Amino acid sequence: MGDRPLKVAILGCGVVGSQVVRLLEEQADDLAARVGRPVELAGVAVRRIDAPRDVELPAGLLTTDAEALVARDDVDLVVEVIGGIEPARTLILSALEHGASVVTANKALLAEDGPTLFEAAEKAGRDLYYEAAVAGAIPILRPLRESLAGDRVTRVLGIVNGTTNFILDKMDTSGAGFAEALEEAQDLGYAEADPTADVEGFDAAAKAAILASLAFHSRVTAADVHREGISDVTAADIASAREMGCVVKLLAICELRPGTDGPGGGDETVAVRVHPAMIPRSHPLASVREAYNAVFVESDAAGQLMFYGPGAGGAPTASAVMGDLVTVARNLVAGTRGVGESAYADRAVLPMGETRTRYHVGIDVDDRAGVLAAIAQAFAEHDVSIQTMRQDGRGDDAQLVLVSHGATDAQLSATVEHLRGMDIVRDVTSVMRVEGADDQ
């Protein structure tokens, strides 16, 4: 391609796209020095030319014809920050076919149909980078793909959704209920008017699928991820967690599970889930406050690592996009490609019922002789071992709080069903999984 400047097309000029445009302009000299060639804007595709936006663009760079833009011969690099499945997928595929490398922040598309995109990139001999798709500015995909490529990652625990972390943190610090905390998040711009994608865990599930794919060199899609949101988390749950020295977080959990040959054997599986969970306050993730994100990684040799930072927002997400853009641009200049998809291990995804977890269970029971024995027996019948049990008497009833040892989710959920059917049980007041301890 000679020594001409690299040309970048940007699809979308919203919160993230406008920051990418700004950084491309402000850092032009640094980018040229780091890439080895000037990097110039070829065009920005938008839905409406005259919409108000945060950045001033030279006349003639805006277009509503995204398809024509990605097909242009002089475009070397396409940044997709439209989001959603279509037209993003069609445009990315077209960009690759026309010989451009692609940087995207599109977690939903990657989690739904990543393999199609990766195959297209492979076929085109171009890069497809997507650091911004998970945890905003936090470098987590590159460390998983490259820094830990000589290690064996066994678990990833992520706080990857800022909206839900803000809400849960607010509930923890102020004692507010879910509805009240959500309203505050909406007032402050941390939650959208329709908060479903965030509070019901869809956003975190897409990110979990991407993290699990990279960590375990397998194909995991959003449909493989067991998902529960936080809308049922109550102030009582939060208080109960606090009494146990825990805090409630919405976690994206990706685990490598030993197969019949044990750890490292050929039939290891992958367990991927998103749900609220109690973690000990001493766990590094417990101190992740407000709308911040963090990803905690466990591996055989490195041990425990954590990556922390802003998980959303225009400028932070644009920082991750720009990092990818520099890498991809360097690869173009060098006539090479970065690491593509790595799915060689092809591990199966374990159904949620077979996934090992621990449960925290709060139960209101009659306060009379034999109750403890009957409750303990219910756990034993399902082969679930109890780690701790605490009883608070109050009049003629009592509140029991139990934490189980690790067992399959099916065993644990059957135990809770069993408890709910017992005469001496007035109510199962709280059920929540417990994570971040060694015994899983």
Next chain:
Amino acid sequence: MGDRPLKVAILGCGVVGSQVVRLLEEQADDLAARVGRPVELAGVAVRRIDAPRDVELPAGLLTTDAEALVARDDVDLVVEVIGGIEPARTLILSALEHGASVVTANKALLAEDGPTLFEAAEKAGRDLYYEAAVAGAIPILRPLRESLAGDRVTRVLGIVNGTTNFILDKMDTSGAGFAEALEEAQDLGYAEADPTADVEGFDAAAKAAILASLAFHSRVTAADVHREGISDVTAADIASAREMGCVVKLLAICELRPGTDGPGGGDETVAVRVHPAMIPRSHPLASVREAYNAVFVESDAAGQLMFYGPGAGGAPTASAVMGDLVTVARNLVAGTRGVGESAYADRAVLPMGETRTRYHVGIDVDDRAGVLAAIAQAFAEHDVSIQTMRQDGRGDDAQLVLVSHGATDAQLSATVEHLRGMDIVRDVTSVMRVEGADDQ
């Protein structure tokens, strides 16, 4: 190089080297899949063939002739984990000249003579990677070199020495003095019999030079780093920090300082220093306990990021070496190179006296009228503004605790000298810099 296996030579088979050997063997299948070619051990250079070591090696792989090993035609990749300046430097240079790429964990050598190595790698068209040189297993160099390559890093604050963090954490939690905490660190294997390199900050200063070079695209060597260790930190300093809601950490601090044109101008400078400092307990670095490391990064677009994990130890350091090894091996297979040295910005290093910091100063004074005014006047004479001042009367003397606003280190140290010469000042009991707040 056809499809033959890639051959790796390892220099040194101590704590780190033996773990690299183990991982190369245990993960052979995964490495082959990730690199695209089998990766095999060509040989291991040691000082004594019959020394006891943690790993069993096939006969014939051990050699005492490191120079012959790195010069072998069939060696594609050399891992240097001997440490120290010589013979490590000569061996790395010879390996590059003979066409091998190099992975090293040698912070001392990189901080002293990095440019010589980078130039040799550039000339040879080979990679020189060194993630393991800073903060052990924590991926921090790759994020700085690549993830943040499209952003503008303005500050790096690192807890990059596990020994000193263990000692300071012990002093904070138990009230122990420095000597007692050091002894415990030695008993537990966190400190060496001669702890000078750690407690006097030499190790951290080498890492600071490497971090500053990468963060600010300039050449910074260990000689450029202002260095103070922790051996003068007293139990009273720790208690004083606690009263202020702070904790004392040994920090590696790398800052981009605006030049005459302000931020982003052409004459920005770099300030690099290692010294004990007070940071607020609410700062993410404050919760880094025991021998863990963490690096806190501030940049224009990403905001605040933190990278946390084990900063030393055989297996964690080997994890970082292995990550580099996979990247370098992939590059060899693809016939390309990764990012080399980036020193285009060529920023000057600011002398410590001109570096802006804040001071915490504890003073015993006579408790009589006019004392406060006289002390405040001393600060004013040196153009240092006081942020907070607290006085505790006790009999006929009083304890004053002051925290300054940001000023140059020369102004602040002149202020302290001035205080020491005042009649009303009985003793300056504690002087420590304060970091991690916005006002610097």
